[in-house]
Amino acid sequence: MTRGVFITLEGGDGSGKTTQAELLEEWLAGRGRTVVRTREPGGTDVGVEVREIVLHHRGDIAPRAEALLYAADRAHHVATVVRPALERGDIVIQDRYIDSSVAYQGAGRVLDPEEVRFVSEWATEGLLPDLTILLDLDADAARARLDRARTRYDRLEAEASEFHDRVRTAYLELAAAEPGRFLVVDAALPADDIAAAIRGRVAGLV
Template sequence: MKQGIFITFEGPDGSGKTTHAKLLAQWLEKQGFSVVLTREPGGTPFAESIRKLLLKPGENVFPATELLLYAASRAQHTQELIKPALAKGKFVLSDRYSDSTVAYQHFGRSLDINIINELNKIATGGLKPDLTVVIDIKTNRGMDRVSRNRAKDRLENENSLFHGRIRKGFLALSRKEPGRIKVITSGGSIQGTQEKILKITREFLKRKKLS
């Protein structure tokens, strides 16, 4: 059995990545692929319990604590859900993964990148996405979307300077790994953004000889 395909969606809060991960999962299923749609932090019962701790509004969570909790959640998620699904030849689509830790904890919190990289390596067991779609959005626009659509979690309540650093982090990562990380600007209609994602996905599937 062939190894599955791991695709992640990244981007600032309010970018629409959750919506577009769901839409791509639906499209892939229509093409006949078996798909697992998941998210971080979370994805398994244990990891979801860590998610509640991390995102609870009003909690004073120190940056190092935050980093370690994300790593714990990711380790459980990777071993319990992602790797077994990939071993069965499935497509796994995750709303956030290890790139988010670099963006939030290094660019956002200024934690040591070497420590973050080492923790990510331990938590993922060396697993890297085959394709990462970063949906970019201007910071103020993303925050406005979040405010309109839902109650903010602990991280969404951070100020615009913090979220601006995160956006810059994702763009920096895309410049470092342009082969894996593809950036799409969130603007206009959901359908328009999804068409851009489908174009990238079709090209990716063609390279993998899956289309």
């Protein structure tokens, strides 16, 4: 059986990852492909519990502890959801993966990005995406979107602008270092234009 395709969506909160994941899933399903759409953290029962801690806990969490919690969720998620789907030949569309930890916990929390990457790559036994779609959006524009949509407290969304600027810069540096894996799209464009750019790249993989 042919191995499936692993596609991840990255970018700051408010960049439109959920919308684009939905549109891509709909397009692929229309082409007869089986799609597993998931997210980190929160793609498993264990992940839901981790998500509550890392995103909605109102007390402090030490940066290294935060990075390890994300890696622990990632290890379980890959082992129980992502790898089985890929082995079946499915297409996995995932909201956030290792690049999120490198950007948020590495650059955002000012940890060593390579150490953060190493922990996650160990946790996932080296599984990397076939394609990573980076939805790039200015931090101020993203915050304006979030202010309109927010329904509950989020630890990362609540960080200062400087934090989100560091995260955006880290994402762009990651994309520049691996242009073969990344597709960078201006998230300020209309949703249909973004979806068309994504479909153009994904068509070459599926």
